[in-house]
Amino acid sequence: MTPPSLPTEIEGWFSTRGWDIHPHQRDMLARSTDPCTLLIAPTGGGKTMAGFLPTLAELSDGTHDGLHTLYVSPLKALAADIKRNLRTPVDEMGLPIRIEDRTGDTSQTVKKRQRADPPHILLTTPESLALLTSYEDAPRIFRGLKRVIVDEIHALADSKRGDQLFLALARLQTLCPDLRRVGLSATVDRPADVASLLARHPDPCAIVTADPGPAPDIAMLQTDETPPWSGGGAAYAIPAVLEHVKQHKTTLIFHNTRAQAEIFFHNLWLANDESLPIGIHHGSLDRQQRERVEAAMVRGDLRAIVCTGSLDLGIDWGDVDLVIQVGAPKNVKRLVQRIGRANHRYNAPSKALLVPANRWEVVECVNALQAVREGDLDGDPRPRGPQDVLCQHILLAAAAAPFSADDLFAEMTSAGAYADLTRAEFDACLEFCATGGYAFRTYDRWQRLQKRGDLWHLRDPRAAARIRMNAGTIQDSDKLKVRLKRNRGGKPLGEVEESFAATLSQGDTFLIGGQIVRYEGLREMTVEVSRNAAKKPRVAVFSGTKFATSTQLSQRTLRFLQHPSWPELPDHTADWLRLQRDVSRLPEPNRLLVETFPRDGRENMVVYGFAGRNAQQTLGLLLTKRMEDRDLAPMGFVATDYATLIWGLDEIANPEALFDLNALRDGLDGWLAGNALMKRTFRGAATIAGLIERNTPGQRKSGRQATFSSDILYDTLLKYDPEHLLMQVTRTEALSGLVDFARIEDMLARIEGRIDHVRAPHVTPLAAPLFLEVGKVPVQSGSAEERLLAEETDALMRDSGLQNVKG
Template structure:
């Protein structure tokens, strides 16, 4: 058992600090091979992970790298370095701590390889790069412990899959390596423990007091549709005045920009308020982070960029604007307030529209019940495995059986078959059947029983393209004459601008002046009504757990937890039609504005409801029902057309829907976009060549040609297999449609009504309506032509 060194004990005593029980338990488990610590935000879990390391290094001098700390955020590594140095320097311990991320200078990175520090703080991408070098065995020789922070966040992305294979490689290089996973929000601890390693033990800290969560009451009711929450700004400003520091979370970057602009216009007291999201420049984000840590800001409007791990001083209130879509994300954000052990976090939910009032209540109740959502973790994606194989070849020739055995030690790849591994290896070696004649994709060869790079010079290109984060096609935004960028916008948005157009970025209204060497040049233009930049932030879909809770809530006889306006709305819906039920599918059919409408309350999340709209309108076209268009939200799809639906059963035939999906996917842009991402991660397409980053258009052009070639000549190519799997899971989300149909087991209620219902009305106000080109449009055109002929007396 590791003991706290005397110098550190004295320093703790001088500070009046005592170890929490879970921190003491981590010291006692110092020799355990793998531990997952689940502790509440503010509970000192990161220090708990480091205590055995500090103890061992203080009691027994160590040469070289002892502990590797891995975080999903670059900013978190810098924050941890500052926090770690405080006790190390305070106790006078001879321990060197450094961080290594994409922001670390080339000189420092070279020095770290030659002379590693005792503790290295890094990211999954930087670790993969380190493991790709020939001297990786020397760098990691003697490594004793690896700490993975915010492991729940990594487990939900390909970055985590890449990291777990890198950990398996580290275990091969450093036998006896001890693993530590740290997390605050976990819906399935055993699954996350298995993800870290099959022998992982779970250590649960005292969860502390429940957070204080409520819905913000506003004088003005929320609008029927939209996501800006402008109606709540007076009450939000009052909350900012009452608290030291408030974080105001939004689900998308564009919504954060709009809200910040509107908030600033009503900020008559000139309260210092900042904005922080991933499309802003690193310099802009760091300025806000520094001001926040120093207590110089009263509020920050932000997105997921401030979700994780950083300790932001005096934050005493979190406001979530818009339904959180995911209970686990809400709990994580709430934990940013009162970031101290055994101090309850305080949070307010602000629904942006009428239906979000119901969703916010469901999320609030789920958080109080400690009911967290999370989809089951599927098998590790094979495009990431292909990249890992190429990375391994960069480091040294490898034996295929040994690498397969190593990879299957990683939790996500524990069930990987030898045939699946062999298919990935063949792709890495030759590019696959249709591409094997091209030298460009002939990258590996078998020599003396081991696989190695065909041309050692390709190692540099492979290293430049390591990583699973796919950049959106963005362009830097820079004030004319200034060297530092304000941030970035999507390429498609920049292409839509003409000189004189204005848009929001970093809370400022700027005027587009022109494009200069792939940089959007702007000038400040206050006082104009701006366009809104199309930022690449994630648009979340409501989780299955939250959707189920919403439907259960709708079945209650009364709703005492809802504001009177929303309760009245639901009661009116029940009176006019009926409310959706968990075990049945409600369809409403009614005429409105000279069109027939069909509303499907599937509660399957935005992506699945969108896909449902595409598939159902295709089925309606086949059945001669002349659909004209549709719009989708998280809870419903509204379709309009020329003919009423009188029999719903043929529309929801699962085999027909699957067949329709297959046909739709074949030439769809979603498949091509997914293929591009898969091909980049697997190494088929280079993002960077000889140090130069390809533009988004260049990468898309290359991937479109490859996609069409493979579809024609090698339809069973590994990249197409992976693309289909990714598409079905991602934007299409067909699995949730299948789950919905399984849940209702054919129980469909088609209710015919005289006009629009209270629950359907907000869908008429939703943006993003999608037209359907087909027989309905032809009938309309023919009717219009006949009317013109009649008017001219030519009928």
């Protein structure tokens, strides 16, 4: 097939607007017949049009019957936005092209019609695509499919949603052997790795890189107030942020967690004396409320939107001309993505400000900004494709039609994430899907597949509906709907976690959607509330995504600490680091700094591992266990991204002896076996793999019911079948995710036994903020503790003859 030339109606449409087709868009048109192409282009650079130009050219003559192009997006809202943006040029060009979207929000009536009469272009998500491949009429639905476009592929490449997608693409390639694949992204840290995921293994994938355009205009916010020693709210910066909002058309104010977004929005609203129109947007809010905010953004009605990752991706949200990131970004790639939301136009520099929430984050923000300027994106190597997703795919394949194990294995290993899957591993997954595994093979409920001749079938064809009902890799976190009481209108406000709702008593107040509500009671698994005018509410504990500082950013920060001076830093932070160098020492990249000192009748040890919060938390667990074995009486610990503080009764005279890797690994094995964290990880894997069903016809299990069921299954497997497939998956995921033991191993390998032990007479400057971690160290008053620590630091600086630091 020869590459299509651009039809006159498309050329004319560009010409009438005075637009030139960008070089990378021409490149994508020229490569339209390639089996796989990855386009990396800056935000606002016309990636979407570059992906769709070959489709529009091929469909312009009106001869194609049925589905031609499938567009896959990580967000339902992005699919809907692309449909709006694509519909306009198609209508104005007069092209005979039907465009529809299919997501979880699409009605069953429309979905049924789409299966019977597919549009030319279908916009969907990984979950909806996986379900489409599971129907018996999938060969007819996809009969005419020529192209698949995966947008924001970087957001899928590192997740189970991506694994689900790439397995679905392997299925589509079997149905449509000449299928062409296209990936689009603005931020890719390892282009070759992403290309290999997108391609059909072992086929190559071409990479097209567009002109990156002008460098972003980014800086750290300058304020009259100095950041506090600890905390994540950045309340000190509210007046300065408000001034910048007043100076711009529309400002996106990003936060790393939903709870922090709620607090900041509340404080911003209280300080908003001019009643500027501002909104809040995050994943726990009611969908209608999110859509109202999105519509207001597109119309240009809002001056500022406080948000989380829910607005990270490539949706064109109107005339945004400033992005503010509150809190250290933790990840350079994510920061670049967020910066790109401002001035969403080709060759227009994005404008962004970083707002460190505390003193340490000043250091991290300076290093993140430098990494952005150098184009140094961070990212860890992609792990192997997880087997729980593989099991789900086997069940979905069985729901579609009987299959040959040999054929399905060949298909799965054509997906890049599973290219090194062994036949033994595949057979173990197939055995699990068929019987539930050794421990459960006598239970009828897990007897799902049987072999007849050379093909595997569903034992009961009616099981196909249950398999589809429970498909997906997004694990909800046991949330309850929040509504105003029925006599107050019954309006839905959003969701909170079950664990948070369980702590509420009638009369308690909390923030949701930027407003303070009063808890009235629980009715039919719904949290009923009324509006409340309280000034200081409790805050809903939204789970969201807990970001850990990336390995690359941590190492960059460690190297930065070795500079003789820090002209990039404000005086208060540079003086703080100089004081640390004078009274102790600064952590170094290939050494481990351990400080010990007395305070308030306790002995304290601080380990500056710079391994990320999860790994530092795990290190605290393992070290305190080692200390208990040596009768050193640890009393507790607290962890941040850069350090772990342990306090107890006895001085640690020889901390080096605590860091034996084999002993730490043995301690981890013992701690993990019955830990609640392992049970939570098991529950997620078991739900994805199909061992646990959250949805059954006519009912849905509550989070507590599902937890109870999974805990029983976990305990059973731990006792009778500890090598069960899902137990292996659970351990692998816990070690790489929530526990992050690999980063502890990397840290110990990097230092090679080089441990610097400093015995200090009192708390050191870098250690001081650790005593303020919320909810970890019992204090009478957070503000009093902060003042005492600030006074201690001030006194240290006076004694050293350095400039005074105001806390």
